[in-house]
Amino acid sequence: MAHPLKGHFRKSLLAFAGLTLVTAVISLSLGSVSIPYKDIVKILLSRIPLIGEFFPEHTGPESIIILKIRLPRILLGLIAGISLSVSGSSMQGVFKNPMASPFILGVSAGGAFGAAVGIFFDLPWYLLPLIAFIFAMVTMLTVFFLGRVRGRTDISTLLLAGLAMNFLMTALTSLILFYSDPAERMSIVAWTWGSLSGTVWNEIWISLPVMVLGSGAVYAYSRDLNVIQTGETSAKQLGIEVEKTKIIQLITSSLLAAVVISFTGVIGFVGLIIPHASRLLVGPDHRKLIPISALLGGTFLMVCDAASRMSGEIWVGVITGLFGAPFFIYLLIRNRGETGW
Amino acid sequence: MVMIRLDEVTTGYKEKKPVLKELNLAMEEDQFIGVVGPNGSGKSTLVKCITRVLDPWEGTVKLDGEDISGLSRKQIAKTAAVVPQDTFISFPYSAKEVVLMGRSPYLGRFENYDEKDQKIAERAMKNTQTYRFRERKINELSGGEMQRVIVARALTQEPDLLLLDEATSHLDIGHKKEIMDTIKEKNEKEDLSVLSVHHNLNLAARYCDKILLLDEGEKHAFGRPEKVLTNSHLRAVYGIEAEVHEHPKDGSLYVSPVDKHVSSESKEKTVHVICGGGSANTLLKDLVEEGYEITAGVLNVMDSDFEKADFLDIETVTEAPFSSITERSHEKNLQMIKDADILLVTDFPVGDGNRKNIEAVEEGVRKFDKEVLLIDPENISDRDYTSDETASRTYDEIIDEEGVYAVKSTKKVFRALLNFSTGGKR
Known part of the structure; x- marks a missing residue:
């Protein structure tokens, strides 16, 4: 059954938004200290301007647990899930290939190398996101400029350049691992599998506007992305500024991914399977695919992070893989024989 | 009115290897022009040049009286639509979604297809006999069905000029005729100008008012089919000996190569x-x-x-x-x-x-x-x-x-x- 929700886009969008919200509230209740839903809602509402007037301010330890520890973490999970899924949808569109991921231009390998450098040289912890971000962007821009052929962005050259830079940065990271002591090794490996623990509000204030603006830019060019699927020459002849669309999509999606992984470490698989799953639900039209991917990705990562918290902080990238890969295989089996993802 | 005018156009893909050489061409409105020539003679390049996918190194291209170097992609796409030889789409869009893409040049960034766009697409689909499989996935269609969808998309652009780039060369004879007849009808009844690149000389002879014979990027001959498809031109350009006959039924020309040797x-x-x-x-x-x-x-x-x-x-x-x-x-x-x-x-x-x-x-x-x-x-x-x-x-x-x-x-x-x-x- 292809695209079961295709004809019901608005309803699906609403339903998924509700699902995201419910998942967030349930996640807030999970943890070593159990807090009743009633209190969670009260604590949250008391913090909202105007409405908050009607609720007495909560000051107990529950309030601190919810507002200082759980809420930022869950929000970053939501933001990361949205950013990575939107980024993946865009990359798969630009590359016209369902195998493309947010990390195709080397963002994750570059970021991991940056983090490894930071850990190896004992940089203060608050500088790790910065150095990871710098290396992620440098790697991405190198790949991007290698892929420029006579003033145009050549997709197959870009793919190969990305492959090469991914290998190079991974090899450099392993070189650092080789010379590291066991504690540093553990930290580096942990970074390459990602974690949302210890999220602080400042991370939200940076990643939230990037997510909003980035997703907005990707969405603004989503119809152009549809037309590009029928071939770049044809798209030009249909009035699409192909080169501009590709540059905006590639740079924005890499930036989306780079910012979140700088805070969380590399969380794989979300940006690959969520666009897939969404495409199976609503079809390949990017105007529908991108919003649905965002909600599904945000929900998925919050669930995975909840699992991570409940299991003694197993790296969240491990959980996305453990959940995601079997689901992916299931979709694969179910859709064998059907053409086109 | 002149639909296409090329003035001394030289262009190509690699430096110092021009594919079109100082080409001049004037195509009147409402004409049906065929472009023929051997492989590598610059036929498809001409189509790319007219739609500004490829910029001329020298010379100018005018579309409906305006120099295209000053037009936006959308403006060009409102005047000229292209049907390429083949289209590959990796994601499963429905036929209708692909046809609607023809409205792209008319939409603003955040605009959606409205009632009128839907109507135009619907009409184009009915014209090309694709309406009945409008909800089918594009990558599950046969080659002939797919190509008709692409023709429908081109018509949805509501162009004044339709450019066919060997658009029917992968199709069987029945589909070839069906598509060409549809387009010929649009040409005759709705004043659609058509420039059609052909591999097949007989198809060109049958449908076109005039034929442009290209040879290594230069204009070898341009004129009515009977003036262009002559034995001496074909020998010079294709290196073949051919007999040119008149079709007994409708008087159109057809060409058959003669083998003189083993x-x-x-x-x-x-x-x-x-x-x-x-x-x-x-x-x-x-x-x-x-x-x-x-x-x-x-x-x-x-x-x-x-x-x-x-x-x-x-x-x-x-x-x-x-x-x-x-x-x-x-x-x-x-x-x-x-x-x-x-x-x-x-x-x-x-x-x-x-x-x-x-x-x-x-x-x-x-x-x-x-x-x-x-x-x-x-x-x-x-x-x-x-x-x-x-x-x-x-x-x-x-x-x-x-x-x-x-x-x-x-x-x-x-x-x-x-x-x-x-x-x-x-």
Whole structure:
């Protein structure tokens, strides 16, 4: 059954938004200290301007647990899930290939190398996101400029350049691992599998506007992305500024991914399977695919992070893989024989 | 009104390798023009040029009176729509979604398809018999269905000009006719101008008011089908012998190639090559590899063509370095011409020193009745350095003789050779 929700886009969008919200509230209740839903809602509402007037301010330890520890973490999970899924949808569109991921231009390998450098040289912890971000962007821009052929962005050259830079940065990271002591090794490996623990509000204030603006830019060019699927020459002849669309999509999606992984470490698989799953639900039209991917990705990562918290902080990238890969295989089996993802 | 005007357009993909050369073209509104020519003659490049996918290096392209270098992609797409040879789409869009993409040039960034857009797409789908599978996935359609969807998308652009780039070459004869008939009807009833690139000469002859025959990026002929699809044009451009007939039913033209030879026989023929100055550089080797028996003359020792011939063990009449051809060598040369089946004359530079080679060509034609293939006789004057322009005059005299053929460049020699009848006396 292809695209079961295709004809019901608005309803699906609403339903998924509700699902995201419910998942967030349930996640807030999970943890070593159990807090009743009633209190969670009260604590949250008391913090909202105007409405908050009607609720007495909560000051107990529950309030601190919810507002200082759980809420930022869950929000970053939501933001990361949205950013990575939107980024993946865009990359798969630009590359016209369902195998493309947010990390195709080397963002994750570059970021991991940056983090490894930071850990190896004992940089203060608050500088790790910065150095990871710098290396992620440098790697991405190198790949991007290698892929420029006579003033145009050549997709197959870009793919190969990305492959090469991914290998190079991974090899450099392993070189650092080789010379590291066991504690540093553990930290580096942990970074390459990602974690949302210890999220602080400042991370939200940076990643939230990037997510909003980035997703907005990707969405603004989503119809152009549809037309590009029928071939770049044809798209030009249909009035699409192909080169501009590709540059905006590639740079924005890499930036989306780079910012979140700088805070969380590399969380794989979300940006690959969520666009897939969404495409199976609503079809390949990017105007529908991108919003649905965002909600599904945000929900998925919050669930995975909840699992991570409940299991003694197993790296969240491990959980996305453990959940995601079997689901992916299931979709694969179910859709064998059907053409086109 | 002029729909397309090309002024001295030169363009291509690689530097210094122009695909279109100083091309001029004026296409009137409401016309149905066919573009034909061999592979690599620049047909598809012309379509890319008209839609500004490829910018001209020199010259200007005007669409509906406006220079396209000043138009936005959307503006161009509102005037001209293209149906390419094939389209590959990796994600499963429905046929209707693909057709609606034809409205792209009319929509703002955040605008969605409205009622009117839907209506236009629907009408185009009904016109192309694609409406009934509008909800099917595009990558599950057959080649013919898919191509009709792409035609529907082009019509949804509501263009004044439709450009077909070998749009029907993958389709079976029934679908070919169906699509071309639909488009012809739009041309006649709705004043849609059509420029259609064809591989198939008969399809071009059948549907087009005028035909542009391209040869290596240059306009070889342009006009009504019966003026363009003639035996002599086809021989010059395609290197084929063809018969052009009138269709008994509707009077349209059709072309059928004539086989005068069996190719394996022709390869045992002896070809005498008159060359010099490096003009036969790769040709000699290729001829030997193709299995022809080769002789060559008269070449000065140390000439690069001589070195090539010597290396390939080709029997060659030679002359001392830097000296004029003597009577003795000239006679040997004539003997070889007499013994050969075909005389091949390259585009070598002629001076007073080797003018006897041109005399030999003339004797080959007049005295020995040989079949002669001249490479690029049109530009003989550019390489004629004789004091009295002997070479140019001789070429003028022999060019229309029976048995004398011409090709534009060395590239075309092989195809032309295959079409020589028997060799020797006619």
